[in-house]
Amino acid sequence: MLNEDTICAISTPIGEGGIGIVRISGNDAIPIAARIFFSKKKKDLKSVPTHTIHYGIIKDAKTGDEIDEALVTIMRAPNTYTKEDVVEINCHGGVLPLKRLLGLVLKNGARLAEPGEFTKRAFLNGRIDLSQAEAVIDIINSKTEDSLRLAVGQISGILSKRIMAVREELLSIIASLEASIDFVDEDIEFISKSEIGERIKRIIKELECLIDSADEGRIYKEGIATAIIGKPNVGKSSLLNALLKEERAIVTPIPGTTRDVIEEWVNIKGMPLRILDTAGIRHTEDIVEMEGVRRSREALKNADLVLLLIDKSTTLNDEDKKLMGEVKEKRGIVVLNKADLPSKVKEGEIKDFLPNKAIASISALNGDGIDGLRSAISNLILQNKVTSGERPIITNLRHKLAIERARTSLENLQASLKDEMSEEFLAVDLRGALNALGEITGETATEDILEKIFQEFCIGK
Ligand SMILES: Nc1nc2c(ncn2[C@@H]2O[C@H](COP(=O)(O)OP(=O)(O)OP(=O)(O)O)[C@@H](O)[C@H]2O)c(=O)[nH]1
Ligand SMILES: [Mg+2]
The missing domain is CATH 3.40.50.300 (P-loop containing nucleotide triphosphate hydrolases)
Structure with a gap:
């Protein structure tokens, strides 16, 4: 696990509601919950089975102050939202009980989560890729059935699978090219220039389909x-x-x-x-x-x-x-x-x-x-629109720009092929395309990109 500290946040909207949820994630999530949870049968949350719900009172053990009655859900790693130990405390949904509960959890050793930090952990711990993490915001913001359908498609990985397939194809071309570079003296050709040309042409076509879909995607989202x-x-x-x-x-x-x-x-x-x-x-x-x-x-x-x-x-x-x-x-x-x-x-x-x-x-x-x-x-x-089935539709400007950059690299590669440049030059353009596409799924996304994406989330998600 990459994160040492345990985070917490109110995960339901602030206001009056039937129930409110404080979510805790990290190594200390369960010990912290155990310290503030009291049940008639004196249950110890540290030893209950995973994915179980427990009724009791939330109380400050030091002062004896009772906060609220609550249902506490215990979910142990790795089958959780963040892949870490997660506890969700359901209490009455008023602003005051929730704030007092959050305060108590903080006092017992958790830190307040940043916006989107639970989802960021799901990404960093490898449960979802970056485009799936972004789909979480889209689901929350969906305004119609169709925009929700697109976001759910993205979270299920329709886009990631397509991007990953293109990256595999690029990687296999790079591997053949690099083998040709390594064995240059032996005069073996692992892949012909014309074959590279053909395969790149097909990839560019595929990228263009995705770029074209972005108009439609933007419409559903914005x-x-x-x-x-x-x-x-x-x-x-x-x-x-x-x-x-x-x-x-x-x-x-x-x-x-x-x-x-x-x-x-x-x-x-x-x-x-x-x-x-x-x-x-x-x-x-x-x-x-x-x-x-x-x-x-x-x-x-x-x-x-x-x-x-x-x-x-x-x-x-x-x-x-x-x-x-x-x-x-x-x-x-x-x-x-x-x-x-x-x-x-x-x-x-x-x-x-x-x-x-x-x-x-x-x-x-x-x-x-x-x-x-x-x-x-x-x-x-x-x-002027085809309705979509399983075809991925780009709903995110960041994804569209990354795909456009990948296309530009591949077009440069086509020019290099025409000018009969050496394999080394071709490999540079291929890597450029590979990295641009990797930003979508997160393999090559920088810390800046991650920060910008997760800032858009609400706290508690
Ligand atoms: N008879 C009739 N009157 C209408 C109809 N639509 C609007 N009106 C009337 O036309 C007047 C102007 O309507 P608004 O909707 O304020 O017009 P507007 O184009 O928004 O006007 P501005 O904001 O001033 O540019 C009001 O008295 C409306 O009741 C209609 O279909 N039939
Ligand atoms: Mg008017």
Whole structure:
């Protein structure tokens, strides 16, 4: 075991709940628990079998102070979350009992865990690799069934297996190359340059598939940034509320009501949308509104998907037309709102400006057409995407960048092959690719990388 000290933390959310859990991991976890646990039958936790649960009172042996009644789970190494001895103390879930319990465990020799330290130990002790450790955060942060499914896939090692297979292949090429270098005088060729070329070509193709999957993966993890854009008073905030089915944003008949970007998650057919309600875009002298409009344009620029909202109960004006020009190059849908009122806008007028955009007609006020809009959104997102089975999907930018670096090394290698460089040069590029991929699973990750990854965890995980 790499870690000498025993760590502890409150592992359930702070607040009032039915139960709360303090988790302890390390060599002293069980002796510490034994010192503060008292049962009627005078059980000694140090001698109970592994993976058993025990009822008793948690008490400060020195002062006699009783903290709470508790259920204590004893799990001995190595079949535990961290591969170390782990104790979980379940007590009543209030803030105070949990804090007092934690204080008592600290007083008896444990140290407070850093964020993610339990999972870091699982990685350092070899139970999971780095990409699986990262999937733990993704599972905790999952917003939809699909993002959860991807994270669970990653924790089960779908990605690790693929990366490991590519690394094996690279290693076998390196081994043959190095043998050729060692036996250069004997004129034996262990692997031909053309065979290396072929195998590298296949590997690059595989890496490219993974890189392409990252777009899809990012969408599941970060949500599809969807900006509702339009001139003032067309019903943008009303549409946000209709999609959310709650009165989230302020709606008034006064143009210029929304001043700041409002961001909310909506689940549309299993896909997480990060919807941004924006300030109505128009020319203005008001400093506050000007800043709002600037933020609207920023949201428009960064959006994966744009819903351009137009009030169909009034004739199109220059503000609408200008916005139609601005969204031309973006993926998006033109949404004609206020369909409950007599219509002054014909679809043909929109088609003249935006011939290739889908058009939806809705009433954000009474909800008509909202289901149709949801379908239009999901069709648009699914249009250029293959749905995945067992194929790994990259959901993590760090992984994508590492794979891109591996690809660059292999492309350098292709250039070296073309220039008929010696085996030594080829081996350098191969090692570069090998190391880049090793950062994903953790074989070659530096202390800096580890620190950055585990900082993102919550304490107690
Ligand atoms: N009749 C009708 N009125 C609507 C509809 N949608 C919104 N409205 C009304 O239009 C007015 C403006 O709605 P908002 O949702 O605040 O419009 P907005 O685009 O967010 O406006 P700004 O934030 O000022 O840019 C309100 O009085 C709404 O009740 C609709 O479908 N039909
Ligand atoms: Mg608004």
